[in-house]
Amino acid sequence: MYTGRAQKHPVPPVLFGIILILIWMISALHSSAQTSQLVETEHTISASPQNPDSLLLQLKANYNSSVKQSNEKEAAGYLQQIGGLLFISGHYPQSLDYLLQAEKIYRNLNEKKSLAENLNMLGELYYRTRRPQLARKQYDEALGIYKNLKQESGKAEIYGRIGHLYEKREMYDSAFYFQQKALQSYQLDRHIDGAAKIYENIGSIYEDLEKYDSAFFYFNKAHALNAQTHNARAQVEVVNNLGDVLRKTGQFREGLKYSMQSLQLAQSNGERYQISSAYNDMAKAYNLLSRNDSAFHYLTLSRSLLNDIYSEESNKQLALLQTLYEIEKKDNEIAQLTQARRIDTLISIATVVVIILVIVVAALIISQQRLKIRNEQKLRAQHKQVYEAQNQLMEVELKNKKLEEENLKQQLETKTQELSSYTLHIIRKNQLLEDLRTKLDEMIKDDKRDQRKQIKSLSEQISEGLQDNQHWEEFRGIFEQVHQSFFDRLQLQTGPLTANDLRLIALIKMNLTSTDIATLLGISQDSLRVIRHRLRKKLNIAAGDNLSAYIQSI
Template sequence: MSRMLSLRVILTVILLASCGLAQAQAPTGVDSLENVVKSSDLPDSVRLDALTRLSGMYQFVNFARSVKYSEDAIALAANTDLPLHKIKAYRNAALLYTISGDYSSALRYDNLALELDMVVKDSAGIAQEYNAIGNDYYDLGEYDDAYFYFTQSHRMASAARDTLRMLIALHNVGRVFKELGQFDQALDHLQLSKKLSETQNDQEGIPYGLYEIGDVLLRKHEYDSALATLRQALALVRKLHVDIIEPKVLSTMATAYLQQNDYKNALAFYDSAYALHQKTTNRYGMAEANLGRGIVLTKEGNFEKALEKFEASLSVARTLNARVLEIKAFNQLSGLWEQKGDFKKALFYYKQYKQLEDTLFSQETQGKLLRDQIRFETESRDTQIAALSQLQVMQRGELKKQEFVRNILVVVMALSAILLVTVYRSGQRRRKINTLLLQHQDDMEKRSEELERLNQVKDKFFSIISHDLRSPINALAGLLDLIDKGAIEPAEMHKHTQELKVRFNHTRTLLNNLLDWTLLQMDKLSLQAGRINLRKIVDENIQLLTSVQNKQINLVNQVPTEAIGYADSNTINLVIRNLMMNAIKFTNDGGKVIIDAKAQASEWLFSVKDNGVGMKPEVLNMLFDKTAPYTTRGTANEKGTGLGLILCKEFIEKNGGRIWVESEEGQGSTFFFTLPKAD
């Protein structure tokens, strides 16, 4: 299902209503506003407000007219210097594009509104636009970016004590967890935001919470509970006239009936959802409903009509850049052609499905989400620490005050020697206890930081393993399944075997890098420095890489025979191999990679130079950052994790050298590192 767009609509409608922009349909008001629009004697600000108000009035009455007024408002706003009126026009346009399912265009106008909110320094508007942009990325399947903007909205709302925006942000974070399959975390956020809606008397927020909770229960295969929750949501939607989410609730209920093999009800609910999406020309919603119809038709054995629905849904998904919907369409087409016995087409669509799914849920995306999640979940902990620090300052002030009073009493009661000694000893004991408490607190903080660092290493390790090991295993499983069914000719086996070979070579390199990287992070890797022949190491790696790489890359060893360094041979061998593999990855077929070394005073300057695609200046500063490994696909679509260069940096530094890179986009790259000379 697509995102719960009405949560963004709540804020838009509230703000429009506060300015008189969301009034109910009233003929007299409409006529007056249309007269204002036609008048050329009135200021642009008045006409711009009138156009925006008219667009809002017609949103659910005459959608085409609403779009026309919005376009006129945007055109007029472009020729004015009225930032607040422009913001209203941009928000209204983004809302209309969202209703129609064009999320890329909605994102464009939400970003324009955000830029102006930052210019006028409207913190409430910035928080609102962060939430809107998060929704746009959510609809486009960019869940890492969606999570970032939702949490940014929550931070700003929390700082401003804006409870409504805080609960909306929590709700949206729960939706991201839902799409990532983290259902328990999703339910925690969604139930909390629903409870806040109830306590804050936010009546319209309750059906949104019920809908998303029902969707999570459906994905957990708790069909009866899911349907009961969705029926509650549908009843409230119709009671409160929250028309926007009604087709989404209907589609989700249809999916629940489909899972229970109740095809009649499933098709009826999908048809109802499709009809409602048609009213607002929501192409995404109609494509999603068509996908559901196609699944029902496939279950009933009507393959030809099902194929029409799937292909129509796929076409719209590609037009709107809706990657989640595109993944679902590829998956259904693969299954359909397999049932029809055309295994070649089934394999084609399966590869498209896996490739897009791997891209959408890549290790880089998971890593970014993990970092954002840690920052968001520790935010409340930081607030508590700040409060404890403030309390500690107050306590210290109180101790100083007590000490001052005590000293006065000592002066006044100078003759009371016994009492003076008692007070003095009491103060000493208090200081000692406070010192011990502060030492204990410092020890606990250090242990907490160490545990968090080790936990991050573990999470990073397993997130990479869970993604990059899955791809070759899934590919092998798919190939074995097709071989078992007799769908692959003997002549095609070589091609598929080569593809699997490339995947497993990548996985083997990944495992070696991961294990070495983990040993480094845990300080378990010991180095044994000695004399190493750099030219011999390069020759061995050229022989190894020539046998496994598919490109026709010319590897040239210009390292002099007298190049003898003093370092750990195993780690330097890994560094040279990683740099050579990196150069091959970003060099086009037929290119050249030159490995050289030059003597400089007491060290060797080693270089790996390629004539590949090169890098932009802003990328150079990101390559060796171990807090956020940077990676991109090679010239032959090779994948990576970003750990190779981080390992190179740490290994070189542990061997007493330095590493850096020089590159120009389109002209290739040269990686340098230094090593001590052997005596």
């Protein structure tokens, strides 16, 4: 009917430009409106609740009832629904708070499936608030849970969302990959509606790439699957997409038919956003067909309906905000009253407890004081007895120690005398043997050859007697009794020493003269000096330090 009017009264070029600008503006508004809706899942709230404020009050009341009944799982479900409602309404910070509360409960209860659904919603929220990295983190965790639970539909939904993330970043290869993964999972689960949605997503990617034949092919497959399940609501958007593709490829009349079909479906389902979108698409088609009066008419209808929708949505938003404010205010008041009651109760209990404790403590103190006095009297008597007994024991021990000390002194004097006597005996013996050997050596030098061999043998026997180690072992035993642990302390301060070194050190420790030491060892004074010099090196004694003083200090 508008065609005739267009022929009689051609639309001026200025109006044509205005129509194009209005179409672009309304398309942008539709795009913004569509992105503000949460994609429906099996357990989410409807994307367009008629009375969100009433629904919020009902959900809050149900949540409070679950909390009173200590039903944590049910309470978490209501928290999730409240978060979903607030998300759909565009109240993202409040939605995030409720969804995080639900997540915490699901984790504590180890409710894997519910947790995965909640993570899915959190991922969508982070995506809407332009935080794709956080969104991907939620999706990945949810995907891991669905894989463990072997739930193909859950996996498919997450794959589709990840693919959508890549599509928005124009990473189309990755977007195709994840959408194909989603399609495989939906087909394994025989989820026709889900598969239809993925075909639609793949068609959108091809449309972004301006591959309109492929886009039309996949949109048409989605259309066929939605027809099988009679999913009229999903069919509205698919038919709309088919019309867009045809219009973009220059098939304006065919595209207009699909836009009209989309309008009928939207009207039958009461989808006002889709009705407005269909009006806008029809305006585009008529504009491209140079029927600008019809384009202007449908553009006006679209804008008018969109204004009505936004007006209603604004009213709903205001009502929801007021309800949310009142709920939060009421919750704060309840929390304050509860806290005040708890404080009053605690103060009362504390007062009673303090009074009881004061009485008990006073009684205990009196009882303790009496008991303490009695115990002190007993302790004094016991201490007196113990003191007297200890004095007697100390006197006895003192006497015993004095006796032991005198006994030890006597033993030490005896051992010292024995050591000295033994040493003197050895010195006399060695001196006698040395004199005999000297005389025998003189006799050997005489001309009496027949006695020479016998005297030489006798001299050798005397030399062996001078070097006999048996007497040294006996001497060492007596020496260690007098000078206890002397050799052990010596070994700690020096390196390894020979038996001859130890023998020389023991003789020096006894303060013997060099002559006596040489006699006992059966060596000359010159040999003794050489041995002492070697011993100084082994003991690392610095030049100028006295060897005898060093040994005496050990």
